[in-house]
Amino acid sequence: MRASVGLIVLLMGLLxxxxxxxxxxxxxxxxxxxQRAIFEDLADIKxxxxxxxxxxxxxxxxxxxxANVELRKSFRRRDTEQVNAHLQxxxxxxxxxxxxxxxxxxxxxxxxxxxxxxxxxxxxxxxISGMPCPDLIEQARGREGYGRMKILSGLCKxxxxxxxxxxxxxxxxxxxxxxxxxxxxxPNLAHVEEEMGMPLKLVVGDESPAYISEEWSSLSxxxxxxxxxxxxxxxxxxxxxxxxxxADMAPLYSKLGEMREIILFIAILSTLIVxxxxxxxxxxxxxxxxxxxxxxxxRVKKDKKYLGxxxxxxxxxEMIELSERFNDMSSELHVMYKTLERMxxxxxxxxxxxxxxxxxxxxxxxHMAQRQRIPFFLMMMDLDRFKWVNDNLGHHIxxxxxxxxxxxxxxxMRKSDTVARLGGDEFATLLPGICEYDDALHLARKVVxxxxxxxxxxxxxxxxxxxxxxxxxxxxxxxxxxxxxxADVAMYHAKKKRQGFMVYEAAxxxxxxxxxxxxxxxxxxxxxxxxxxxxxxxIDLSSGKVIDIEALIRWRHPERGDLLPDQxxxxxxxxNLIHRVTQWVCDTVVRDCALxxxxxxxxxxxxxxxxxxxxxxxxxxxxxSSLWSQGIDPGWLCLELADSILTSDSxxxxxxxxxxxxxxxxxSVDDFGGGHFSLASLGSLPxxxxxxxxxxxxxxxxEHNALVMVRSMIDLAHNxxxxxxxxxxxxxxxxxxxxxxxCDSAQGFYFCRPCCMEEMTAWLEDNQSMVSSSVVKVLPY
Amino acid sequence: xxxxxxxxxxxxxxxxxxxxxxxxxxxxxxxxxxEYISGVSVVDSEGLIDLVVAHDDAVVIDARLQSxxxxxxxxxxxxxxxxxxxxxxxxxxxxxxxxPIVFYCNGANCMRSAESIKIxxxxxxxxxxxxxxxxxxxxxxxYPYLKK
Numbered sequence: 026m027r028a029s030v031g032l033i034v035l036l037m038g039l040l041x042x043x044x045x046x047x048x049x050x051x052x053x054x055x056x057x058x059x060q061r062a063i064f065e066d067l068a069d070i071k072x073x074x075x076x077x078x079x080x081x082x083x084x085x086x087x088x089x090x091x092a093n094v095e096l097r098k099s100f101r102r103r104d105t106e107q108v109n110a111h112l113q114x115x116x117x118x119x120x121x122x123x124x125x126x127x128x129x130x131x132x133x134x135x136x137x138x139x140x141x142x143x144x145x146x147x148x149x150x151x152x153i154s155g156m157p158c159p160d161l162i163e164q165a166r167g168r169e170g171y172g173r174m175k176i177l178s179g180l181c182k183x184x185x186x187x188x189x190x191x192x193x194x195x196x197x198x199x200x201x202x203x204x205x206x207x208x209x210x211x212p213n214l215a216h217v218e219e220e221m222g223m224p225l226k227l228v229v230g231d232e233s234p235a236y237i238s239e240e241w242s243s244l245s246x247x248x249x250x251x252x253x254x255x256x257x258x259x260x261x262x263x264x265x266x267x268x269x270x271x272a273d274m275a276p277l278y279s280k281l282g283e284m285r286e287i288i289l290f291i292a293i294l295s296t297l298i299v300x301x302x303x304x305x306x307x308x309x310x311x312x313x314x315x316x317x318x319x320x321x322x323x324r325v326k327k328d329k330k331y332l333g334x335x336x337x338x339x340x341x342x343e344m345i346e347l348s349e350r351f352n353d354m355s356s357e358l359h360v361m362y363k364t365l366e367r368m369x370x371x372x373x374x375x376x377x378x379x380x381x382x383x384x385x386x387x388x389x390x391x392h393m394a395q396r397q398r399i400p401f402f403l404m405m406m407d408l409d410r411f412k413w414v415n416d417n418l419g420h421h422i423x424x425x426x427x428x429x430x431x432x433x434x435x436x437x438m439r440k441s442d443t444v445a446r447l448g449g450d451e452f453a454t455l456l457p458g459i460c461e462y463d464d465a466l467h468l469a470r471k472v473v474x475x476x477x478x479x480x481x482x483x484x485x486x487x488x489x490x491x492x493x494x495x496x497x498x499x500x501x502x503x504x505x506x507x508x509x510x511x512a513d514v515a516m517y518h519a520k521k522k523r524q525g526f527m528v529y530e531a532a533x534x535x536x537x538x539x540x541x542x543x544x545x546x547x548x549x550x551x552x553x554x555x556x557x558x559x560x561x562x563x564i565d566l567s568s569g570k571v572i573d574i575e576a577l578i579r580w581r582h583p584e585r586g587d588l589l590p591d592q593x594x595x596x597x598x599x600x601n602l603i604h605r606v607t608q609w610v611c612d613t614v615v616r617d618c619a620l621x622x623x624x625x626x627x628x629x630x631x632x633x634x635x636x637x638x639x640x641x642x643x644x645x646x647x648x649x650s651s652l653w654s655q656g657i658d659p660g661w662l663c664l665e666l667a668d669s670i671l672t673s674d675s676x677x678x679x680x681x682x683x684x685x686x687x688x689x690x691x692x693s694v695d696d697f698g699g700g701h702f703s704l705a706s707l708g709s710l711p712x713x714x715x716x717x718x719x720x721x722x723x724x725x726x727x728e729h730n731a732l733v734m735v736r737s738m739i740d741l742a743h744n745x746x747x748x749x750x751x752x753x754x755x756x757x758x759x760x761x762x763x764x765x766x767x768c769d770s771a772q773g774f775y776f777c778r779p780c781c782m783e784e785m786t787a788w789l790e791d792n793q794s795m796v797s798s799s800v801v802k803v804l805p806y
Numbered sequence: 807x808x809x810x811x812x813x814x815x816x817x818x819x820x821x822x823x824x825x826x827x828x829x830x831x832x833x834x835x836x837x838x839x840x841e842y843i844s845g846v847s848v849v850d851s852e853g854l855i856d857l858v859v860a861h862d863d864a865v866v867i868d869a870r871l872q873s874x875x876x877x878x879x880x881x882x883x884x885x886x887x888x889x890x891x892x893x894x895x896x897x898x899x900x901x902x903x904x905x906p907i908v909f910y911c912n913g914a915n916c917m918r919s920a921e922s923i924k925i926x927x928x929x930x931x932x933x934x935x936x937x938x939x940x941x942x943x944x945x946x947x948x949y950p951y952l953k954k
Contacts, residue, residue: 088952171852175948197881198858
């Protein structure tokens with residue numbers, strides 16, 4: 026920047042020099058013009074002075090002649106001869122003979138300007154004819170009164186020469202006549218050459234020169250000559266003389282050249298001084314402040330801690346203003362940067378450090394543990410029932426719950442501990458100062474107790490639990506990611522076992538790893554289409570017709586082979602994938618049902634629900650949308666619920682069941698008798714069917730107690746208006762017994778093994794006698 | 807003292823003339839040229855010309871020193887410097903005391919003509935004229951003059 030500014034100033038300086046040179050040339054031209062004007066003024070003064078002097082001398086001569094007493098006497102006598110003789114004598118007077126005046130003609134005139142006497146300087150060689158300047162005589166004749174006493178003079182052309190004519194009164198105070206004198210003024214005017222100091226050529230009109238200097242011809246060979254002309258006018262403003270002057274300008278040009286060199290030198294010197302001064306001034310007023318600001322910008326770029334630091338500059342007002350604005354902007358940026366930093370490293374809801382800070386501090390703690398052997402504990406925490414709170418009480422309650430939990434966690438920890446929110450309802454703590462397991466467990470217990478305390482939020486009594494996984498560094502690893510993963514494993518088990526907290530053990534890890542891997546794979550399977558539905562029909566024992574076809578989910582695992590629901594459904598239930606899987610199953614089964622109906626196989630379908638499906642009302646909307654999209658009457662859909670589901674007294678579960686019932690779908694209790702199902706709830710729930718666990722069914726043909734229990738269950742169900750389905754029928758004997766004891770329908774390998782959609786369709790075609798047809802159902806909505 | 811010296815310095819005639827001049831009342835301010843002199847007509851250039859043209863016997867007296875007279879004077883004027891003016895010299899220049907006699911010197915700041923007039927008056931000249939503007943006025947108006 027300094028170089029560019031210097032260059033600009035230098036260019037300005039060169040421009041100044043160029044301007045000086047141009048100005049010098051203009052000045053030279055101006056000097057010449059001025060010189061010409063001076064010459065003309067000077068010539069005008071000199072020539073008119075000479076002319077005036079010549080006239081004065083002529084007047085003096087005339088006065089002297091007329092004062093001659095003898096002349097006056099001869100004049101009074103009108104004695105022309107005597108008068109002429111006296112006049113002729115005048116050509117011998119000193120003033121004439123010494124060439125001070127070149128007297129040419131003398132006339133004596135009477136009062137009426139009639140010639141009385143005359144003499145001239147013709148001396149026989151050439152005659153001078155005519156009175157000089159007749160206009161002057163006319164002018165004199167026209168005068169009156171005292172004016173006739175005055176001397177009259179004029180310059181005029183007379184033939185090929187010029188004349189100065191002077192009329193003086195004759196007779197003193199008593200004017201009797203006039204004397205007219207004619208003078209050739211050329212010799213007198215030629216003296217202007219000496220006065221002006223330059224050669225002269227005098228020309229009268231267009232004639233040959235009346236006078237020419239000796240140097241004239243020699244000068245005309247030189248260079249740098251300056252010619253100019255002055256015109257002398259006479260009576261009536263008629264030009265009489267042309268004064269041609271020539272001046273040798275070489276000395277002037279030489280002087281001007283010297284002057285130009287001096288001006289150029291001064292201009293260059295001035296430019297250098299100005300450039301130097303400008304650079305120094307710019308350095309002080311602009312460049313230094315700019316450098317200060319630039320240096321500060323570099324420092325800020327290197328380290329943001331310098332943001333907001335004031336820069337004090339000295340310089341021009343504009344630069345001071347700029348620095349003030351710079352400081353203001355820096356301060357604002359400092360505030361904004363701090364805010365952004367806080368936002369980047371803080372969870373804005375709970376004001377706890379966020380995931381980034383946690384992992385950063387975890388890295389530092391691991392580093393310290395490795396280098397300085399300072400152990401620490403890490404706790405991963407996940408809230409229990411938080412999702413329920415969020416879904417049922419709203420996110421604003423969930424947010425307030427999180428804030429409260431964050432506050433409680435912070436209260437439980439020391440200042441040196443890090444409590445961070447990793448996302449959702451997941452928290453983590455770093456405990457760098459705790460070395461003993463007992464201390465860590467004590468702290469975990471304290472956290473569980475603190476979090477479990479009821480919280481009143483907007484009038485809601487919210488109770489929330491927490492599951493904590495605990496790992497120790499370096500006992501459980503010296504890698505941050507590994508420690509987090511192992512804490513997750515411990516937390517998963519703590520949650521599963523509803524234990525509150527659990528310290529990581531290697532044994533947990535293998536099992537958990539399988540589950541964790543399975544979860545990832547299941548996620549991929551949903552996306553990749555590895556899940557499929559198998560179907561198994563339920564047969565009405567009295568008519569032998571197919572009532573429903575139960576959908577059974579299968580996972581064609583690329584490495585583990587076909588997996589049964591028992592092997593992966595618990596994992597699905599624990600994860601957030603449950604809704605996606607349910608949706609997929611529901612859509613697929615209802616679509617297949619619609620396809621069978623199109624082929625006139627009027628069968629219903631049944632789907633197994635998990636416990637998680639009843640935690641909210643989503644299943645209702647999900648079933649409604651599937652049925653609606655395929656145009657299937659809800660009565661064709663049966664939802665089978667594990668009996669363990671019905672042990673819950675959750676209000677939400679009851680609301681969901683009610684919602685499904687109102688939708689028009691049938692509800693069935695699966696594996697009835699094998700679990701902990703409450704008989705009290707059997708009557709109170711909107712159920713239409715019970716499916717007796719195959720453990721009982723498969724024993725009825727050889728175990729009396731089993732037969733009694735099945736019969737009792739059938740009677741019980743029938744008594745409260747419910748249908749009964751027997752599961753696991755593999756033998757015809759079993760079917761016969763079931764028919765005998767009044768079971769409504771049955772399901773099992775005896776009738777049909779579970780198979781895929783295509784095989785099921787083929788089975789239906791093969792056993793059309795078992796399938797109802799042309800039954801038109803009207804959709805309830 | 808000054809009066810005594812004057813009275814004793816010259817002849818009887820001159821002494822009488824001076825005495826008479828001193829006795830004449832004049833609007834004279836010490837050190838300054840008077841605006842007028844009692845009993846004397848003041849004329850300008852044209853008045854001078856008219857006077858000379860009207861009276862053939864009119865005499866014009868140039869009261870300046872001879873050196874000034876030679877450098878330039880009114881054509882026809884007689885040079886009688888005031889320093890040499892007395893009844894005798896006046897009688898030579900203007901024989902008739904009844905003839906008009908005009909005095910002039912360099913100009914309005916010149917005392918010579920005034921002094922000569924006082925003497926002329928004392929000598930008995932009755933028709934005395936004073937061309938008070940003098941030679942300066944003559945030149946300024948562009949009238950011709952004679953060098954000698």
